[in-house]
Amino acid sequence: MQNSYASYRIWNLVFGWSVFAIALFTFGSTVEPTASFWDAGEYISTSAKLQVGHPPGAPFFQMMGAFFALFASGPEKIALMVNYMSVFSSAFTILFLFWTLTLLLKKLPFFKTLDSIPDHIGFFGSAAVGSLSFCFSDSFWFNAVETEVYAMATLILSILFWLGLKWEEEMNTSRGDRWLLMIAFVIGLSFGVHFMGLLTIPALGMIYYFKNYKKITLKGFIYANLISTAILLIIFKLLLPSTLAFFGKAEVFFVNTMGLPFNSGTIIAALIIIGLFYFGLKFSQKRNLVNLNTGILAILFVFLGFSSWIMIPIRANANTVINENSPSDARLLLAYYNLEQYPETKLFYGPMFSDVYAGQDPDRPYIDDKPK
Structure with a gap:
């Protein structure tokens, strides 16, 4: 049997969809x-009626949940149907994990010697064992059968790493950047589910480093990690928060200072951003600045993925029954994004999880205030 691309593709599809079917049956049953009785109840309620849940929100997750809720035969079946969203998300996670493993196994010398059916069964069977091991793991299975963001967030993680490996295969070709733009779009989508999708960015940075630098050094490895982490922080802490802040300040200026109607500042800010992208792309194409053009497109695709967040102020203005923090404008949406209702999280210093606070009011120790 010749080890051709067509042969590999057929085996890959058959085994991939087989492990998907096994995972789907396992989680579905x-x-x-x-x-x-925890966050799942809130997610079901906010998904079925597109309401505003706790910060930082999960608008894309909720819209997908609303789609699944449409298939409920009655109100008592809504929770079950929204739970099936996690079932399908987790089954697709196993599918993309399998395809990720086969892409990695292709790098081994053994792949070039595949010639017989037993060889192919051993090659693709090993990837199936790896993906199904994750399928039956306790934590993943637990999230796969209830309405929680972690099932879909894990799917986004698996898709992003698979896209990274596909990008690596065509990285220095004329069509290789299409995978990068797809990665940027899915990163934007991850903000509508859970921020942990951003954790694939350092891994993608390593893929780029090992692909383009034949001589691997400790110094280069550290630099690659630092640059990847910087890109993560720029997207998470600078690009999107700054955009929301710009919308908020534009709204205040055009309404309070210029006397224009409500939401006029938001519309003007959106037109300014669209104009910047238009002229940036036109300039980079005219000057044949390929890298600049790709970078602008990547940022644009991040924004396109992030656009699911528009749902939050729309539904907040509709005054839904569940409307936590009521992020009805850009300024309130920024506070919602930054989790300002929660205590400050200290990553490198501060109290330990086991600390016991002392000096509280003996009669009302749990008043809504910081420890005295």
Whole structure:
């Protein structure tokens, strides 16, 4: 049997969709029939009616949940159908994990010697064992059968790393950047589910480093990690928060100072950003600045993915029953994004999880205030 691309593709598809079917049957047969007694109940309610949940929100997750809720035969089946969103998300996670493993196994010398059916079964079977091991792991299975963002967030992680490996295969070709733009779009989508999708950025940075630098050094490895982490922080802490802040300041200026109607500042800010992208792309194409053009497109695709967040102020202005923090304008949406309702998180210093606070009011120790 010749080890051709067509042969590999057929085996890859057959084994991939087989492990998907196994995962789908496993999770579908053990799915939670109703709401679980923690965040799942809130996610089901906010998804079914497109309401505003706790910060920082999960608008894309909720819109997908609303789609699944459409298939409920009655109100009592809404929770079950939204739970099935996690079932399908987790099954697709196993599918992309399998395809990720086969892409990695292709790098081994053994792949070039595949010639017989037993060889192919051993090659693709090893990837199936790896992906199904994750399928039956306790934590993943637990999230796969209830309405929680971690099932879809894990799917985004698996898709992003698979896209990174596909990008690596065509990185220095004329069409290689299409994978980079798809990665940027999915990163933007991840903000509508859970921020942990951003954690693939350092891994993608390593893929780029090992692909383009034949001589690997400790110094280069450290620099690659630092640059990848910087890109993560720029997207998470600078690009999107600064954009929301710009919308908020534009709204205040054009309404309070210029006397224009409400939301006029938001519309003007959106037109300014669209204009910047238009002229930036036109300039880079005219000057044949390929890298600049690709960078602008990547940022644009991040914004396109992030656009699911528009749902939050729209539904907040509709005054839904569940409307936590009521992020009805750009300034409130920024506070919602930054988790300002929660205590400050100290990553490198501060109190330990086991600390016991002392000196509280003996009669009202749990008043809504910081420890005295």
